[in-house]
Amino acid sequence: MPTVGIDDLTSGDFLLDVREDEEWQAGHAADALHIPMSEFVSRYGELTEAAPQDGKVNVICRSGGRSAQVAMYLGQQGIEAFNVAGGMEAWAAAGRPVVDEKGQPGTVI
Known part of the structure; x- marks a missing residue:
């Protein structure tokens, strides 16, 4: 499974957040695309x-488990996909910005 560390991501890298709606609403990376894992196939x-x-x-989730599954699926579809090691927990711990639905400072749940 190809992985990428938080420190290796730049502001221009494409980020897919596969957490559920309530997790996303509490806090996410500002430029990420949100498609919950539970809806992923239908919203592909x-x-x-x-x-x-x-x-x-x-691909990112809270800690790396769900994103690993989605990254594996994307790889099977011929898409170059990387699991973000440590997920949003590592993102926040690294001091990367987390925003809520209103663009205000958010939290990772």
Whole structure:
């Protein structure tokens, strides 16, 4: 399973957040695309429309378990996908910004 560390991500990297709605609403990376894992297969087209030209997708969840499953699925679909090691917990611990639905400082739940 290809992984990427928080410190290796730059502001221009594409981030797919697969946490559930209540987790997303409490706090997320500002520029991430949100498609909950529970809805991922039915909403897959949203990812293909939003994915960057280079095709690289960094998948994140709270701690790395759900994102690993989605990254594996994307790899099987021929998409270059990386699991973000440590997930949003590592993101917040590294001091990366976390915002809520209103763009205010958020929290990882």
